[in-house]
Amino acid sequence: MDTLPLTILTALSLISILILISVGMAIIFGMMNVINLAHGEFVMLGAYVAVIAAQIGGFWLALAIAPLLGAGFGILLESTIIRLLYRRPIDTIIATLGVSLVVQKLVELWFGSSPYSVMNPLPGLVDVFGTPYPLYRIFVIGCAAAVLLLGMIAYRSTNFGLNLRAAIQDPEMARAMGVDVAATYRIAFGLGAGLAALAGVLVAPLTSIFPGMGLAYLIRSFFVVIVGGTGSIGGVLAGSAFIGFFESFFSFRLGGAFPQAIVLALAIIVVRLRPKGLVSG
């Protein structure tokens, strides 16, 4: 029985989700050196937006609303808390941990702690290299690819992309050249949060949705950035491919919660052997 194409496609849809979550993490943690323990909450909020949207009859509505809400929440978080703490890393960790706990518990008070699920909006199967494959997963892969392409174009060839690269490389010099570094950071943070929320919507029909779901994505995205190497889109791709591929690979063979544990252990080994990541020097 030929399960290889199936494994690869399933891995690709997980990798797509990880890329969307980790682009924000790469900017926030990899480039701005801010440890945001509330990053998983953007994903969780995105998934709950999908729950509400599906209940009022329009899953697709969530795809438009969640990124905006996520970005809004991200910008709020940056401008009220994180902005004050760029020089106090331990306090950033504690404050964002606080935000994460509060957001989780507010969602739990509102929705309850029992998990929700969202109906698959594209229930069909398509034939991929002779293997029937869920249409929705193909859609997820396409979405991530499109967003990534747009992101790379924006990073390379828009004014904002230029400002961001300048602000990250040398904030003092960028400021001297007239770049509003604070605003650039804020928008970058918002974009990262919006993408994570978008990933939350996309992942909603594939998983169960509960207030604490963000933690697993938070840890994965940290390791995507650390394993892949900070400071480049290539690093995010490599890290997502590593985590996503091994997780799908072991899920096919073992099932249960062991695969995640094995992948985290593998990631720790990679961190030990290549502390600067797979893609760098």
Place this chain on the structure above:
Amino acid sequence: MSSESTRPAHGRMALTVGIGVAFLAAYPLWGTVYGMSIVQDALILGIFALSLDLLWGKGGLPSFGHAAFFGLGGYAYAIVSMQLGNEWGPLAGLVAALAICALAGAILGVFLLTAGIRGALFLIVTVAIVQIFHQVAISWSSLTGGDNGIVGLPPLGLRSLSEHAVLDTPAKRYFAVLLIAAAALLLLDRLCRGRFGRRLAAVVDNEPRALTLGINPSLELTKTLVLSTTIAGFAGTLFVASAGVVVPEFIGPLFSIEVVVWVLIGGRGTLIGPFVGTFVVWRLSQEVSSYDPRLWQLAIGSFFVLSVFLLPRGIASLRGDAARALFSRVARAVRP
């Protein structure tokens, strides 16, 4: 010279601990059995907080996954003692728990610390480690009992020596835990003020300089990590042996956050602070949680966020006169 200047400080610590022990030793005179069990649990969790403070406060290595070792000790005790029965099981379980936690600390130390992994990277790795342990504890149900854990654990003690050498009554457990907690606090304080502590402080202060002075930074930090994981495992063993049950929550990420809270509020790097912090915060959490379990995390989360605004020098400054400064700051803030 420095040893003279540290003696009185250790004396003050001994005095504080002595007063605390005297008070708690007299507590059964008026306290209820239920009250004693609460104090005893708080003392055990205080030892757990102590292990994190040794690693984070003294060794500068933030662990946000320290329940991994508390739970590892607890599960090792549960599995071994249930296998071997009441005669030798508890002793073998304790030895197994301490050994496996020391081994885990040594492997992690050699593997990570010698590669120069510190600070934020170390923190993220510890979060991953507790996640791994938690998932294994849930998934490997033939060994760990899965979500239900393992119940009916025997109490600590040595039944083959004497029927009385078993901590099977609340009073025996209470006094044994009190003695162990006081001893742990005093020994660690001694250790941190001695040669080991000064070498460690040199490493935390400036690694390259410590290296030129002939200190091996990774070795000192690994020793600290091993000591810390072993103490955490010991606390876990005491806790599950007195509760008679081990569940996956003891090895989980949320419990790891709880101990971070105790250490931060008690005052990182002071050893006795986290102990007191555990007493106060854990008790408070029990009270609030009995009302509604969700409120506690909401309160802790809000406290963390507010601390950024109210305590610009960090939560660690929340002690003694700093607390008074906080109140005057709040008073000024609310005055129109």
